[in-house]
Amino acid sequence: MLALEILSAIEEIKQLMARRIRALDEKDWETYAACHADDHVSYALKGGKPGVGPQVITERTRRMVEGVTTVHMAHLPDITILSENEAEGRWVLEDRLWWKQGDEEHWYCGYGHYHDTYGKRGGRWLFTSRRLKRLRVEMSPGAVSPID
Amino acid sequence: MLALEILSAIEEIKQLMARRIRALDEKDWETYAACHADDHVSYALKGGKPGVGPQVITERTRRMVEGVTTVHMAHLPDITILSENEAEGRWVLEDRLWWKQGDEEHWYCGYGHYHDTYGKRGGRWLFTSRRLKRLRVEMSPGAVSPID
Amino acid sequence: MLALEILSAIEEIKQLMARRIRALDEKDWETYAACHADDHVSYALKGGKPGVGPQVITERTRRMVEGVTTVHMAHLPDITILSENEAEGRWVLEDRLWWKQGDEEHWYCGYGHYHDTYGKRGGRWLFTSRRLKRLRVEMSPGAVSPID
Numbered sequence: 498m499l500a501l502e503i504l505s506a507i508e509e510i511k512q513l514m515a516r517r518i519r520a521l522d523e524k525d526w527e528t529y530a531a532c533h534a535d536d537h538v539s540y541a542l543k544g545g546k547p548g549v550g551p552q553v554i555t556e557r558t559r560r561m562v563e564g565v566t567t568v569h570m571a572h573l574p575d576i577t578i579l580s581e582n583e584a585e586g587r588w589v590l591e592d593r594l595w596w597k598q599g600d601e602e603h604w605y606c607g608y609g610h611y612h613d614t615y616g617k618r619g620g621r622w623l624f625t626s627r628r629l630k631r632l633r634v635e636m637s638p639g640a641v642s643p644i645d
Numbered sequence: 646m647l648a649l650e651i652l653s654a655i656e657e658i659k660q661l662m663a664r665r666i667r668a669l670d671e672k673d674w675e676t677y678a679a680c681h682a683d684d685h686v687s688y689a690l691k692g693g694k695p696g697v698g699p700q701v702i703t704e705r706t707r708r709m710v711e712g713v714t715t716v717h718m719a720h721l722p723d724i725t726i727l728s729e730n731e732a733e734g735r736w737v738l739e740d741r742l743w744w745k746q747g748d749e750e751h752w753y754c755g756y757g758h759y760h761d762t763y764g765k766r767g768g769r770w771l772f773t774s775r776r777l778k779r780l781r782v783e784m785s786p787g788a789v790s791p792i793d
Numbered sequence: 794m795l796a797l798e799i800l801s802a803i804e805e806i807k808q809l810m811a812r813r814i815r816a817l818d819e820k821d822w823e824t825y826a827a828c829h830a831d832d833h834v835s836y837a838l839k840g841g842k843p844g845v846g847p848q849v850i851t852e853r854t855r856r857m858v859e860g861v862t863t864v865h866m867a868h869l870p871d872i873t874i875l876s877e878n879e880a881e882g883r884w885v886l887e888d889r890l891w892w893k894q895g896d897e898e899h900w901y902c903g904y905g906h907y908h909d910t911y912g913k914r915g916g917r918w919l920f921t922s923r924r925l926k927r928l929r930v931e932m933s934p935g936a937v938s939p940i941d
Contacts, residue, residue, distance in 0.1 A: 498801045508652060508655060511722075512723050516723060518721055518737070519735060523758075566780065568737070568781060572720060576808075589814070610815065632864050653800060656795055656800060667883060718869070718885055741929075
């Protein structure tokens with residue numbers, strides 16, 4: 498059986514993910530940044546340099562999706578509490594983007610698995626790292642993806 | 646840490662949402678109506694007159710989606726228990742509709758955020774209000790949306 | 794109020810679903826099989842002979858989706874704990890498939906409701922049966938669906 502402390506931590510982490518994704522799609526960058534620990538690491542999809550810290554990853558994300566309508570949907574959380582202050586989680590992601598290239602409307606639709614880690618800092622769970630593995634990406638013909 | 650009473654209320658509200666949406670897509674209008682408190686208010690997307698009470702909103706919804714295949718998917722619940730009998734919640738929504746206009750098949754695909762409130766009445770959580778903010782809507786060319 | 798034992802069982806079953814679906818889309822057949830009880834029954838959509846046992850259903854699934862990119866998304870769990878060792882659950886499903894027929898790329902997109910049962914065996918929750926009712930299926934023109 499999962500203890501009350503474990504169940505509470507799992508729910509708090511689910512709410513953290515919900516807040517981060519809502520902030521991302523509403524482009525509320527202050528809330529977005531505040532979901533991440535100071536030492537958070539976002540691993541790049543294609544093996545590029547990882548982004549470290551809330552300011553760096555928020556600014557990078559902001560630049561990528563400025564002028565892009567985004568909808569992120571995360572499903573099927575599978576969260577493991579590793580200790581009082583450490584956890585990891587896996588989610589299924591569907592993300593949809595719409596933007597203009599010149600006068601043309603374009604779209605992106607991706608699917609994949611998140612593998613996150615979380616840490617409890619000052620009584621609140623925060624993201625400490627994020628990796629994304631893509632299962633499938635589709636784009637409108639001629640689209641240049643605005644995201645990595 | 647979230648107390649047992651809080652975690653229980655959050656799970657009960659998630660199940661309430663699941664029941665409402667399943668009833669909607671199965672067009673089980675009795676179950677749908679029973680998910681809402683007598684004083685429930687559904688705020689209209691475009692600032693029209695809100696729907697008040699289970700009978701009014703169920704009848705309005707039934708008329709809109711009669712003859713329409715609907716699939717609603719709600720994700721990333723972020724539910725806050727405000728008191729023993731009051732709560733609010735935010736969800737991401739994706740809804741898909743398919744219907745015929747004359748001989749033509751049409752479709753609608755929408756994305757947005759729900760902002761709900763819930764009340765505990767006679768020991769059961771029920772919807773007390775619902776607002777929907779759209780992030781994006783797509784439709785087949787020539788479609789006349791069956792929903793507000 | 795839901796007791797701690799109930800909330801724990803509900804979370805364990807949500808994690809079981811997440812593991813099964815992740816294993817399916819990653820084609821990790823050992824993990825997939827291990828999510829099912831020895832007497833698990835998968836009811837066929839079109840009234841064919843049900844699949845019984847982890848080996849039979851895993852082999853059947855493996856054959857269907859070999860060479861097919863799949864993404865399964867399950868939403869809105871509504872899980873009822875019936876006894877210490879028995880539970881049932883309803884979920885909304887969206888599944889997307891992409892594959893080649895000769896040189897042509899094809900796709901499948903389905904929506905429906907799962908109705909599962911679960912049993913606790915040796916301290917772990919496992920699937921004991923699964924039924925799927927389709928709400929809607931769409932396919933690329935000329936597609937021959939790889940799944941039942």
